[in-house]
Amino acid sequence: MTINNKDATLFIYSELSFEYIWLRNIILIKSYYCLTENDFRQLSYSQQEILRNEWTQIHFQCQKEWKALYENMDEVPKGKCELCGTSYKKPYKIKNEKNGKILIVGSTCIQHFTGIINNSKDDRKNAEAKLNELKNRQFIVENINGFEDNTKRIKTIEEDKSIFLNETLLNEKNEITQLLYQEFSSKLKKDKKFLNIENLKKINKRMISFFDNVQKQVKYCNDGGIFKINSLISKSLHTINDDKILKALRKNNGITTNTISYIEEPTFISKMIDKLRECPELSHVEIIFETIEFKELGIIFKEKNRVEYRVKTKDMLDIFKEYLFNGDSNLMKNKEGEFLNKSVISKNSLTLALSIIFDNYGNHDLEELICDEKSNLLIYFDRKKNRIFKLNLKEFVQYYKIDVYENRHGKNIINQIEDNENKLTYSELRNILKQKGYSDETINDIFTMIKQEMKDKK
Numbered sequence: 349m350t351i352n353n354k355d356a357t358l359f360i361y362s363e364l365s366f367e368y369i370w371l372r373n374i375i376l377i378k379s380y381y382c383l384t385e386n387d388f389r390q391l392s393y394s395q396q397e398i399l400r401n402e403w404t405q406i407h408f409q410c411q412k413e414w415k416a417l418y419e420n421m422d423e424v425p426k427g428k429c430e431l432c433g434t435s436y437k438k439p440y441k442i443k444n445e446k447n448g449k450i451l452i453v454g455s456t457c458i459q460h461f462t463g464i465i466n467n468s469k470d471d472r473k474n475a476e477a478k479l480n481e482l483k484n485r486q487f488i489v490e491n492i493n494g495f496e497d498n499t500k501r502i503k504t505i506e507e508d509k510s511i512f513l514n515e516t517l518l519n520e521k522n523e524i525t526q527l528l529y530q531e532f533s534s535k536l537k538k539d540k541k542f543l544n545i546e547n548l549k550k551i552n553k554r555m556i557s558f559f560d561n562v563q564k565q566v567k568y569c570n571d572g573g574i575f576k577i578n579s580l581i582s583k584s585l586h587t588i589n590d591d592k593i594l595k596a597l598r599k600n601n602g603i604t605t606n607t608i609s610y611i612e613e614p615t616f617i618s619k620m621i622d623k624l625r626e627c628p629e630l631s632h633v634e635i636i637f638e639t640i641e642f643k644e645l646g647i648i649f650k651e652k653n654r655v656e657y658r659v660k661t662k663d664m665l666d667i668f669k670e671y672l673f674n675g676d677s678n679l680m681k682n683k684e685g686e687f688l689n690k691s692v693i694s695k696n697s698l699t700l701a702l703s704i705i706f707d708n709y710g711n712h713d714l715e716e717l718i719c720d721e722k723s724n725l726l727i728y729f730d731r732k733k734n735r736i737f738k739l740n741l742k743e744f745v746q747y748y749k750i751d752v753y754e755n756r757h758g759k760n761i762i763n764q765i766e767d768n769e770n771k772l773t774y775s776e777l778r779n780i781l782k783q784k785g786y787s788d789e790t791i792n793d794i795f796t797m798i799k800q801e802m803k804d805k806k
């Protein structure tokens with residue numbers, strides 16, 4: 349068995365050879381790398397066996413350590429292929445990816461590194477395509493400065509979620525991508541004659557000016573204007589994934605009255621809240637920004653009675669957006685009603701809100717009998733109607749929330765809730781009171797009180 353100079357040379361420069369030191373040693377002592385029949389006989393029996401059985405595989409593995417490079421080779425002087433020793437017309441570089449060693453080879457040897465494995469028809473076709481690609485890429489590298497890097501940069505920009513491309517830039521990017529496919533990627537594996545270098549130069553110029561404009565856009569977006577789409581907002585926008593909104597934002601190159609409520613980025617919302625705090629119309633309320641569940645962060649409470657109203661950020665920004673964009677506090681008139689409609693009294697304030705309702709109504713019509721937050725139950729006596737009522741506590745407070753906010757007695761609301769009330773009989777009330785652990789004595793007291801009230805009324 350023998351190993352020719354070309355294969356022996358490749359073996360010596362490959363990392364795998366260090367696992368076969370005995371073979372390295374016998375090749376390296378020769379000035380012309382190879383393994384002759386005579387050398388082979390000097391090896392031990394087991395070493396000979398290894399070579400007979402494994403050499404094809406070893407050689408294949410060595411070959412896989414190398415990759416063809418496409419680089420400008422104009423500066424490489426004429427010489428001989430470092431693998432086979434033949435003089436080459438056009439040099440190519442191959443690089444060992446494990447040890448960084450570079451060899452300069454001719455156009456025949458380069459083919460071993462572009463995919464020929466079994467020498468089949470498919471292999472050859474594949475290898476030809478790869479060789480074409482290699483030649484084409486090299487040709488472009490030699491003729492157009494930075495082309496390869498620029499095509500990569502286009503992809504990087506596409507994947508960078510912190511960059512928000514406006515409509516113009518997005519269209520430009522899409523056109524460039526389309527052209528790159530037509531003029532570059534789809535022709536890469538074909539013969540060089542299909543490449544139109546002038547067109548590629550034009551695309552390259554377009555890419556360079558595109559990067560310039562992206563740079564300007566990034567600067568514009570991050571210059572501190574609160575309605576501009578900075579990198580943080582841009583990142584959060586990618587989670588919205590709503591084409592209509594994104595289109596509107598791209599078109600306006602910033603946040604508008606139509607899109608403000610879609611921005612959920614916490615820093616942006618906190619800036620909006622700060623702006624709302626400055627509005628004189630809102631000076632009597634305190635606005636709190638909750639970062640933990642920032643989607644429902646707007647808590648407002650009236651200073652007078654400390655009841656907390658919770659509003660979703662989206663609703664809050666929708667209601668107050670005109671003020672946020674124009675800064676005109678006249679636009680805030682009548683917004684409180686709108687705000688109350690969208691708001692919910694927070695869990696913490698249920699009891700407080702209830703006590704305010706009964707303070708307002710207590711002297712007139714309503715007497716609280718049971719208020720149980722745990723089971724969300726409210727039972728009260730309505731003197732006017734001479735009846736006992738059972739209600740869902742949270743709903744009850746919701747109905748009366750405007751009364752709580754305005755701190756006044758709103759008669760219309762009583763009619764509003766009438767349909768939702770459950771009238772209770774005395775025995776039903778007795779059962780509920782017993783279940784709640786009231787003693788017979790207390791229950792009797794309650795009934796006496798109700799009966800007395802009814803008598804007074806008559």
Ligand SMILES: [Zn+2]
Binds near residue numbers: 429432433453456457
């Ligand atoms: Zn060669």
